[in-house]
Amino acid sequence: MAVIVTAGLTKAYPRVTALDHLDVTVGEGVTGLVGANGAGKSTLIKILLGLVPATSGTARVLGHDVAAEGARIRALVGYMPEHDCLPADVSASDLVVHLGQMSGLPYAAARERTSDVLRHVGLAEERYRPIGGYSTGMKQRVKLAQALVHDPRLVLLDEPTNGLDPSARDDMLGLVKRIGEEFGIAVLVTSHLLGELERVSDHVVILDTGRLLRSSATTDFLHATGSLLVEVQGRPDADRLLGQALVDAGLTARPAGGALIEVEVRDETTPDVVRDLTVDLGLGLVRMQERHHRIEDVFREGAAGSVHPV
Ligand SMILES: Nc1ncnc2c1ncn2[C@@H]1O[C@H](COP(=O)(O)OP(=O)(O)O)[C@@H](O)[C@H]1O
Ligand SMILES: [Mg+2]
Known part of the structure; x- marks a missing residue:
């Protein structure tokens, strides 16, 4: 089943067309959304969440129209934003419980899910310390955990490896793959590093200045064109x-x-x-x-x- 379908999706800012008549379909599994900086990846994700309105065209996420059903979509979808957005003086545990409650979980369930997802992303005892003292890798894990806390059907991960050294990057990509494979959650993950997502994606979508350059199974890139x-x-x-x-x-x-x-x-x-x-x-x-x-x-x-x- 298609989890994301866009048709003629266009986003024009005063100076630049961030998305230009984009027709793309994303299915189950892990899909890598690849493109240089400024290609329109983050804009697409914000439109899919119903946070930014499109100029023209349509998009549906899990069957819901982004223009009319943003709140419904955000209840079903987890979002890991690109930029650092975590409060410094709150612990990972308290933050993720809070965001879980905001997504509609009762307090006890939010606590239980928080402990599960923080364990899955590999945050141990430090989860009780303020986030301000965390490394970049730990902060990225907190951002990932909060995207998962309400047990979403789909997660949109915007540059989860940003700022990470090679070994932390490998760990993060391993987590992304597990989300898709073990938890059965559909994943759309972005990167401006063009070769980075080959290993973890079933499918790759390439954006180039707001246009679809290519959308294919990863194996088509790696084998059929060898x-x-x-x-x-x-x-x-x-x-x-x-x-x-x-x-x-x-x-x-x-x-x-x-x-x-x-x-x-x-x-x-x-x-x-x-x-x-x-x-x-x-x-x-x-x-x-x-x-x-x-x-x-x-x-x-x-x-x-x-x-x-x-
Ligand atoms: N709020 C905004 N106002 C004006 N231009 C924007 C805004 N957000 C993004 N852009 C522009 O849209 C283009 C796509 O940006 P973005 O979606 O952030 O790309 P990516 O995430 O692939 O790096 C860029 O040229 C960027 O400068
Ligand atoms: Mg971006």
Whole structure:
């Protein structure tokens, strides 16, 4: 089932169009929303929560219209905001209990859920100390915990790895993955680091200056569009010879610097074709390695105009 559907969604600020006729559908599981700073990620999330009105177009979250049913949506959705917004003089425990109550939980249930979610995000005894003394990583965990306290159907996580060092970032991404996999909560998670969400997302949506650049299953980025990097020897023009033979065989091949050739993978027989042609030409195969395309590549190609929105 689609958890988020937008149609022609547009947000125009006086100086900039933050979202430009965006049509995107987000399903269950973990979806990464990727784009450079200013691409429109946070604007989209605020519209989905009913916090910011769209200029035109529509969006539905869990079947509810963002323009008319914002309060209903916010009861069903957890939100981890991008910027630091935590009070310094309150403990994590008190804050999350309070926010749980504001989401409609009775006090006893809010306490119980708070203890569960703080444990899940890995905040132990320090949960009783004021948040002002926490590290950035601990603050991000508090923000995540409050997004989960009312047992939402969907969470919108805006740059949860912001400001974290590599090891804290890995921990946070692990938590994001667990929310999707173990708790069965649909997740929309953003990052301005284009390659960061590949590991944890089932699906990736790429925004570029308010427009949809691409929306695909993560495996499509990483496998279906892969290529082989091939190095051959035996003659001075070995790479050129093999390149020509590959093209004659109907494959797409191009020089990749040095004596390397990059061959687009058409299907699972492509490595065999490369091997056979190398032997036919009397050349030696020095190496053949898979080169998976990464989200960054799609972004670069898109910027150059060769990838069309799908
Ligand atoms: N309240 C606002 N008023 C005017 N412009 C805004 C406002 N919020 C965001 N923008 C602009 O909209 C664009 C998208 O911003 P944003 O959604 O925050 O992008 P992202 O989260 O991907 O970095 C940017 O150019 C930003 O400057
Ligand atoms: Mg943002």
